[in-house]
Amino acid sequence: MFKFKINNIDSNLNVSKNFIKYGNKLIFLNTNTIQDNRLIYLKLNSNCNISCTYCYQSKDEKKSEEVNLKNYELVLNKELKNSDNDFVLFGGEPFLRSNGDKIQYIFDLLPENKKITFYTNACYTSYFNDFLYNNKNKIKELIITIDGPEQIHNSRRRMKNNNSYKVIMENIKFYLQKDLPFSIQVNLDKDNVESINDLLQDIERRFHPSTFDIVLNKVLHTNNTLNEIRLLKLFLDIKERYPTFRINVNSVVLAKIKNYITNQGISRSRCKAGKSLVLDFSTRQIYTCPQSTGTHVGFLDFSKISILEEELKDVFNYCNKLENKCSDCLYVNFCKFGCYIDRRDIFKNCIKETTDEIQFILDNFDKFFELKLSKTAK
Ligand code: SF4
Numbered sequence: 001m002f003k004f005k006i007n008n009i010d011s012n013l014n015v016s017k018n019f020i021k022y023g024n025k026l027i028f029l030n031t032n033t034i035q036d037n038r039l040i041y042l043k044l045n046s047n048c049n050i051s052c053t054y055c056y057q058s059k060d061e062k063k064s065e066e067v068n069l070k071n072y073e074l075v076l077n078k079e080l081k082n083s084d085n086d087f088v089l090f091g092g093e094p095f096l097r098s099n100g101d102k103i104q105y106i107f108d109l110l111p112e113n114k115k116i117t118f119y120t121n122a123c124y125t126s127y128f129n130d131f132l133y134n135n136k137n138k139i140k141e142l143i144i145t146i147d148g149p150e151q152i153h154n155s156r157r158r159m160k161n162n163n164s165y166k167v168i169m170e171n172i173k174f175y176l177q178k179d180l181p182f183s184i185q186v187n188l189d190k191d192n193v194e195s196i197n198d199l200l201q202d203i204e205r206r207f208h209p210s211t212f213d214i215v216l217n218k219v220l221h222t223n224n225t226l227n228e229i230r231l232l233k234l235f236l237d238i239k240e241r242y243p244t245f246r247i248n249v250n251s252v253v254l255a256k257i258k259n260y261i262t263n264q265g266i267s268r269s270r271c272k273a274g275k276s277l278v279l280d281f282s283t284r285q286i287y288t289c290p291q292s293t294g295t296h297v298g299f300l301d302f303s304k305i306s307i308l309e310e311e312l313k314d315v316f317n318y319c320n321k322l323e324n325k326c327s328d329c330l331y332v333n334f335c336k337f338g339c340y341i342d343r344r345d346i347f348k349n350c351i352k353e354t355t356d357e358i359q360f361i362l363d364n365f366d367k368f369f370e371l372k373l374s375k376t377a378k
């Protein structure tokens with residue numbers, strides 16, 4: 001039972017009986033499992049036009065042979081038309097000159113009701129701007145990753161003979177002029193977290209920050225990873241200091257608690273690994289976590305995809321915390337554990353960390369959730 005206040009009224013959250021007590025009112029919460037679409041990542045290559053000091057893909061197999069996507073027309077048509085699939089295009093960096101025709105080919109096959117999300121370092125020259133503008137109706141969102149203000153960003157994201165930060169800022173100007181959908185993901189760890197104010201001030205000087213989203217995201221799988229509560233505190237602090245910004249935070253625990261108390265439902269899974277498929281056209285392998293080719297779950301042929309069901313199930317079970325002490329844990333629907341790549345860490349202080357994080361979120365309920373509980377909960 002977690003005790004906290006909503007609008008200064010004493011409240012409790014009971015995660016074993018699934019209710020919130022708000023003053024004298026009992027509000028029962030929806031415990032249906034949230035059903036998501038399958039994410040299909042279309043990976044054209046592992047090549048990139050910049051080098052990041054922490055790149056998790058630096059050891060990936062790099063194939064220089066030319067991929068002819070037309071050979072995969074049957075596979076692409078089948079997957080792109082499947083209404084249960086959502087699509088992400090990533091690399092390496094997707095917007096390399098050599099990928100232009102391939103991305104156009106995917107756009108041409110894409111059904112009218114589908115759009116694609118892109119992860120990009122936005123360090124391409126103006127070559128891709130007209131291309132993106134001409135295909136604007138096929139783009140769900142361009143997610144641009146930035147590591148800090150100019151000096152910090154450029155030291156972590158090195159672009160040969162160019163200033164990657166300036167190139168990004170020019171491209172953002174273009175997106176705003178042409179109304180292209182985009183958001184900025186700020187990658188944070190212990191080394192660059194102190195520089196976030198300089199970055200936000202620079203963004204404020206250049207643009208109207210109320211017109212796009214900025215997401216705080218912690219770099220994972222390093223010794224410098226930020227503590228979750230520190231990230232959440234930073235988020236609240238920035239929300240207060242920059243009220244005109246549209247700031248969000250990538251926090252698994254916060255997202256899960258928000259879904260729960262707003263009656264969207266619950267989910268045991270850490271992420272979509274075990275369900276997602278990364279179709280790597282350059283190696284013809286299929287894996288299920290976009291951050292690790294080590295999560296191999298199948299093979300890509302010209303006419304079909306072949307899935308190794310046992311391997312896929314193994315990752316799914318881990319990410320859904322089905323095969324260990326988590327089965328009896330009260331916090332299985334809220335904790336951030338279950339990353340298949342970090343699997344050795346799952347039991348370390350996990351319950352204490354999770355309850356501290358939930359309590360922190362509830363202690364700041366009014367700041368995190370700009371909602372009227374009586375309107376959103378049944
Ligand atoms: S808090 Fe720990 S024991 Fe509980 S579900 Fe998460 S990882 Fe499992």
Ligand code: SF4
Nearest residue numbers: 271273289291339340
């Ligand atoms: S397995 Fe880990 S790295 Fe991969 S998507 Fe899930 S949380 Fe992210």
